Amino acid sequence: MTVVFVVVLAMLCLAGALTLVRLLRGPDTLDRIAALDVFVILIVAAASVYVAIYRDGSNIPLLAAVALLGFVGSATATRLAERRKGHR
Structure with a gap:
């Protein structure tokens, strides 16, 4: 199961780099x-993987x-950006 977690975290890191x-x-x-x-969604997904690895549900809220x-x-x-764009 740790291989799956490592692969998921690697994919999340790659997605984070592309997003940056x-x-x-x-x-x-x-x-x-x-x-x-x-x-933000990638951070939540990575934290969810942490919750799954350590089986600690206290961080879910x-x-x-x-x-x-x-x-x-x-x-x-x-x-706000659309409103500002309309005033130009």
């Missing part, structure tokens, strides 16, 4: 917002709160 590239190079503000949202905060933050930032 999009975050830094993103030609538009909305691309950067989407990259931040994906990065924290994971749900971080995921919800990431969603609300990205939705709000997208709305």
Whole structure:
């Protein structure tokens, strides 16, 4: 089972690196917002793998709160970016 965890964590690290590239190079503000949202999701997924490895469910409410905060933050930032883009 540890091989599966290592493979999943490696894939999450690769996805995180690609997301950071999009975050830094993103030609538009909305691309950067989407990259931040994906990065938050990847952090939650990596923390979920940690919960699965150590079989410690005490962090699950924290994971749900971080995921919800990431969603609300990205939705709000997208709305503000679109509103600012419309005023130009």
